[in-house]
Amino acid sequence: MSYINREIAVSLSFMFFGAAILYSVYNINVVEGVNAIYTHSYIIPNFVTAVLFDWRGFDTLGECLILINSVLVTGMVFGRGLFNSEFLKEVYGNQKKLNIDEIEGFTPIIKVLAIPMSIILMILGVYVILGGHITPGGGFQGGSLIAASYILAIVSFGIRNCPINFNHKFLETLESFGALIFLILGLTGIAVSGYYLLNIHSLFGMNVFPSPTGLENAGIIPYLNTAVGLKVLAGLSTITTLLSSERVIVKNISD
Amino acid sequence: MILYYDINYDIILILYPIIEIAIILLILVMNMDLQLASFITAGILAIVGLYGVFFVDNVLKKIIALSALGNGVNLTLIAIGYKAGGIVPIKMPSMEFTMFATKAVYPLPQALVLTNIVIEASMLAIMLALSIVFYKKYKTLKASIILKED
């Protein structure tokens, strides 16, 4: 048929574009540029966290907001705050039982192993968040570890009789709270010096982050790390709950 | 209405591991530059992702392909930070600072990747949610049925 022309056109153009990407990638010649500044000025031992929260803290703020937004829109897809929920009523309205929520989880062996594993993971996550400025890790990594432990529990037990159970409202509060801490800590920077997200080391003669002697003064970075950690763990957990349960949708469309 | 996606294009996705094995062989046998190898891998990963988005007629596979594309981009970014014989950019108390500063890999790309991972995850979550709703409605994941002209 005449579709053969389209086949040829689309494959040719795809080949050209792919060739363009490969050609560019092959010729990359890295210039050091601004990286030299980042590696040569010492703020905290973990240089990646320094870039993330000090040099380019505003990007991290934007990225937190993307996660908030994503949770918001995912909730909206499942019927929260729509102007008109006719489509969802049509799809989910007339079913007797919720088949996703009925899934019982895996075998007893996995169930026995899952709970200790997820508790260990949670503790590890807390540790990674709190030590983010001196050791490898940080808010994202720790937050996603905690969320992963929650997901592990949900997958092995099913959403209904999962022993680790975060309340939906609680997670929501945690998330808003984390993002607000980030934004307001940034505002204190304006109050002190006129620069948003300034890394304040001491306020009224006191260290902002009290740390034992011998360790450096990290300023507000640990607090930012904690805020991001809270937000990531709450965001990812909420998304998982939303994606794995139909109860939320039925509740949303009923009112 | 449009037929030209009915051919089973998934077969080409099998080529990807073969290319990767070829690159690993090149590194081992011909002493290929590690940074160049990772750039090429990243490029190929991105192209495979794009390929999946354009030609595979399944919503879930499209989403997986999008995540492959994002990972290709992330790999490109990470490889920009590469330094031959570099060390992790975390300064231990015992290290001398000038030695550390010259040897540490670039921290900027790593920070960018961390940011991008969360962005990708958030986009993915929304798309998965949408595909759940549409699967419930149409009982299929074919893009040409779910997202046909209306």
Added chain:
Amino acid sequence: MEYDKFQKQMEKEKHGDGISVGAGLTGELTLYSFLVMSVLLLSRVFSDILFAVIGISIIGIAISFMPMLFKFNRENSNHINMQLFWVSVFVGILSVVIYFAK
């Protein structure tokens, strides 16, 4: 191209009243004069007589295929495969233009 034929086509697409047919004809003419103008512009940029000749013959072919409007409408549908097809084609052409046409 005759008005009556055009109107019949428009009726098939479910907007056949007088003012809509007039709007459709305007669209057809806009599309057509856009073709003419871009061929003029291109032949002037590349200052090539051969190019102008090829362009004029393309316009001639386009006239014989009139009305183009309905084909154009079909190509601009929101079927995902159609959209991806055109994205792919555009992106390919863009990369050719930027990399290889110096």
Added chain:
Amino acid sequence: MVKIMNLLPLIVVYPLIMAIIFNYIYKSKVIRILALLMALSLIILPFLGSYGTYFFGAHGMESGLISGIAYIFNPAKQIIIFTLMLIGSLVLITGIGEKRVNGLFVSLLLMGLASVSAVVLADDLFNIYVFYEIVAIVQTGLVIASGTEKAYKSAFRYMIMGNMAGSLLLLGIAFLLSATGTLNISDMHNYLANNPATPTIYGGLLMLIIGLCYGSGLPPFHTVKADIYARAKPFVASMLQTYSKAILVAIMLVILKLFGGLSYFNTAHGALIALSIFGMVFGVVMALLQSDYKKLLSYHAISQVGYVAAGLAIGTPLGIVAGIFHAINNFIYKSALFLGAHIVSQKKSSNLAKLGGLLPIMPTVAFMILCAKLAISGVPPFNGFQSKLLLAEAAMNVNMPELAIIMILVSVGTFVSMMKAFYLIFLKPCSEEQIKEYKTTKVSKYSIFSLAVLTILCILLGIYPDIVINQITPYANEIGRIWTL
């Protein structure tokens, strides 16, 4: 020395804080009052900052490169953000009149406003990318909010395309980062101007253009964009198209700032002009075919994007002035048209075949919609005329009369389709029952108020265009480059 505190980041941060609060209290009773207060407070935001470069976290120039994230604020950006905030607050006010308004809608709207302002202000490529993605998600959410199946579908399409285009944009940023070693746009331009081109830089340019096309709705992404405008609620669509156009202006200016005047930019420059012509023509031809009022307006939004892009892509100071001025005019009259569509669809529906005879029912609204329609077709004394004149002049000055002719032809097409819609909605004779039905349905006062404000602005800017032009000119002279074909 006493320094006046620079509150520039508040333009972005204040709406974000409020967005999170609105998200948290989304079903409370006080939402309407809070939203009204929010709408009023948005308008003062653009006047808080002082002009110049602003460094986040006090990370300014270090060993010749800007080390942190920088914002650049000047009168041109101020007026763009002011218009943006104005339309945001008018849409909020319109939203208050909706029956099922809730915190989520307000929150998404505020997030979008903040992120678009961030994209306009930022002088840093990665920061632009982050906020660009937020805008993509916000637009998806605002479409989904209308809750119909078609809205869900168009949101899905938009998301797939958006993820692809966003990833490609980031790939381009990665290319530019590796080639120049910095993310700051001014530094990057200095580096590019003093060093020879490499294929990597070409890659970066290509990916930036793809990101631009997606963010603004130029072809090949025009069908996706028109779809989401048409499927959202009409007053939300007026916000969506404002976001897209602001992003177009911001990213186009970034491309011009990075590559303007470089020898290898010429072909890409041609490609940009071609894309904008495609946008103009495709938009208007598709609009002429539509029988649904919302869809007609959405394709017109695409066509107007083409105009703005053409002005900016010409790249001379006059072209940039014309482009930005047209974008600002466009925010105003296009939003007015969408608000008009909102009022009309409250009366009955947005299907043109089912409407008719509305003129005696609401003559003032009809007059205001007519004003907006004349403005979009470029009839004096409305603002659309002033900017279209400038655009045509810019096209003539670079010796491209063909471009000016295409602009005029598209204008004619716009006029025809707008008059077709006006006839079918307001003038076409209709039955007695329908008139009775019209009289029973109520239109909210809030939307009529917003429409009136926008109409007054249309006429004001049409008579005194210098208010805006004088603000833009210095910035345009800084970025623009004079050339002729």
